[in-house]
Amino acid sequence: MVTIRADEISNIIRERIEQYNREVKIVNTGTVLQVGDDIARIHGLDEVMVGELVEFEEGTIGIALNLESNNVGVVLMGDGLLIQEGSSVKETGRIAQIPVSEAYLGRVVNTLAKPIDGRGGGLWGIVHEQAVPAPVNKANQIL
Structure with a gap:
C-alpha cells in the first residue's frame, strides 16, 4: 500500500498554486436575435464599436455596422449556415x-x-x- 505524507501533499498544492494563471479576461458577449440575408441582429454587445470584428460561437466572423439602442446589426463574412437564434457572439476588440x-x-x-x-x-x-x-x-x- 502506498502512503503519502502530509508534507508531500502540501508541496504539491503549493506548486499548483504557484503555477495557477491569475489572468482574467473580460469578453463582452451577445445573443443572436435574428439571422438572414447575411445579416445578424445581436442583443447584448453594448461595448462593440462600428467596424469591429465579432465572432460567432461556430466560428463565423462578422463586422458590426449598425449600432442601435437595443441591438447591433452585423454583416456576416462567411456563409453563417450554422448560426441560429440564441447563438452566442463575442467581441474581438479588433477593427476590420x-x-x-x-x-x-x-x-x-x-x-x-x-x-x-x-x-x-x-x-x-x-x-x-x-x-x-x-x-x-x-x-x-x-x-
Whole structure:
C-alpha cells in the first residue's frame, strides 16, 4: 500500500498554486436575435464599436455596422449556415483592417484578406492606421 505524507501533499498544492494563471479576461458577449440575408441582429454587445470584428460561437466572423439602442446589426463574412437564434457572439476588440504588402499583388483573397486562390501560404503585410479627415460642413463656415 502506498502512503503519502502530509508534507508531500502540501508541496504539491503549493506548486499548483504557484503555477495557477491569475489572468482574467473580460469578453463582452451577445445573443443572436435574428439571422438572414447575411445579416445578424445581436442583443447584448453594448461595448462593440462600428467596424469591429465579432465572432460567432461556430466560428463565423462578422463586422458590426449598425449600432442601435437595443441591438447591433452585423454583416456576416462567411456563409453563417450554422448560426441560429440564441447563438452566442463575442467581441474581438479588433477593427476590420486589410494589411498592405506586395505579397497581395495578383492574389485572390476573401473579405477578410485570406488567400483563396489555391496558391497557399498566409499573406503578411503591414497595417497602417490612417486618420480620416472629417467632412467640412459648409453651413458652419464663416464667410
